[in-house]
Amino acid sequence: MFWERGKDGPGWYAMDPTDADILLAATADWRDERWGCAVTRRIAFVVFDGMKMLDVAGPAEVFAEANRFGAGYSLTYVSPSGTPATTSVGTRLEVGGAVQDLGAVDTAVVSGGDVLVTEPIPRSLVEAIQYLHPRVRRLVSICTGSFALAAAGVLAARRATTHWRHASLLARANPDIRVEPDALFVEDRGVFTSAGVSAGIDLALALVEGDHGPDLARDVARSLVMFMQRPGGQSQFSAPLTVQAPRTPMLRDALDLVAAHPELDHSAQSLAAHVGVSPRHLARLFAAELDTSPARFVERTRLDHAKALLDAGHSVAETARRVGFGSAETMRRLFVARLGVSPSQYRTRFATTSPRNSSGSLR
Structure with missing residues (x-):
């Protein structure tokens, strides 16, 4: 069945798919100027x-x-x-x-x-x-x-x-x-x-x-009191929620600290000192229970916090400072490396909800 300008107005007509008179397939989006109606x-x-x-x-x-x-x-x-x-x-x-x-x-x-x-x-x-x-x-x-x-x-x-x-x-x-x-x-x-x-x-x-x-x-x-701030590529959950809940209390303490205060110094040494273990032991805990490293987890957490702040309208410089990236340039490099867009481009994307297709372009 195809949509055609029929003799009696636009409508559905059974036709041979090879018929040269077919103007558009059923899924086309067009307006019939003669009849003034949208498909x-x-x-x-x-x-x-x-x-x-x-x-x-x-x-x-x-x-x-x-x-x-x-x-x-x-x-x-x-x-x-x-x-x-x-x-x-x-x-x-x-x-x-x-x-x-x-x-x-x-x-x-x-x-x-x-x-x-x-x-x-x-x-x-x-x-x-x-x-x-x-x-x-x-x-x-x-x-x-x-x-x-x-x-x-x-x-x-x-x-x-x-x-x-x-x-x-x-x-x-x-x-x-x-x-x-x-x-x-x-x-x-x-x-x-x-x-x-x-x-x-x-x-x-x-x-x-x-x-x-x-x-x-x-x-x-x-x-509908909805937000147009959730493009398809946005994560369902933040970094702390996408990892398994750690069994070790000291590891849970480390994760809670990073999630609550991403702006602090979270080097391997400082995190290890906070929970009372050596940096090597902390790295082993992260690898064994979370399949990641302390540095990688801190980076992911800061990225999630940065995205949330950009969503809320904060400037790139303020966001970088509040999440602990140190400088806007450092945050920009990380956004490009991990997300493929700069912080400014990311914020612009939140003016649209359109999903990206398999080639990466917006549909």
Whole structure:
């Protein structure tokens, strides 16, 4: 099915894909000057028994709110079999039909749910995703919906993310997927994966921005009391939370000190003196329990604090001083080396939510 200017106005017509009269595919975004109407982007939410209600409701509210500002999304809800789905909280969610009865769709969103991790993924859901993938412009998963995409073979040789609690399982079960466990959301060649519930909302806002620009997305964010300050590459958690909780009390004391006061001198010698061990012994503890070094942990922690301060509007010089980098130039070199952008460029990025695609450019 393709969108064409028909004799009786724009609409959906069954046509040969090679027909030279086809103007644009179903996923195109254009305005018919003759009829003065914008092509509606159809968003299909794929639901199933045990799905998490917020994985659908959150992103759907973003798209629906965008319509108030002229976006023109059409939302529909489908299940693999066409029967209603029962959510994880027991709510019965009515659907408009089965996946294979959808027709043309711009974006398909696969919700998540603990059942995708604790139970075998239904074959019907896998087949539904395999059916949709070549037929949509964007395929999106929320939270553990990435496990369903992986089972369908969609994520093979792609970058992806999921909820932090299940990221290691996704990576172990699918060695052909490059799992990015601390990203809020990731895009790779038209396939979008996100972390937990709130990250799914961030991703939906980024998709709106990609479709309609930052001004409309900002209107949506303000209306929903959301922040446009979480691009996809932002970590789900800060450095102290991404490492395992140390078993050794003295190591925990060292981590707590760095996290609470990143501006202090945190050389190996000073940290070791603080917890009462030798620098060599402290280095062994970091390596054994955290798989990192004291210097690397301090650097990561300072980077996280710096990003938070830049987000809040602090200057580069003030941020460098407050997090202990010593100088703005030192912080700049580290940002470029670790993040690929300068502090000023990083702060500018927070004017947008757009995810970066596999080539590194914004979509």
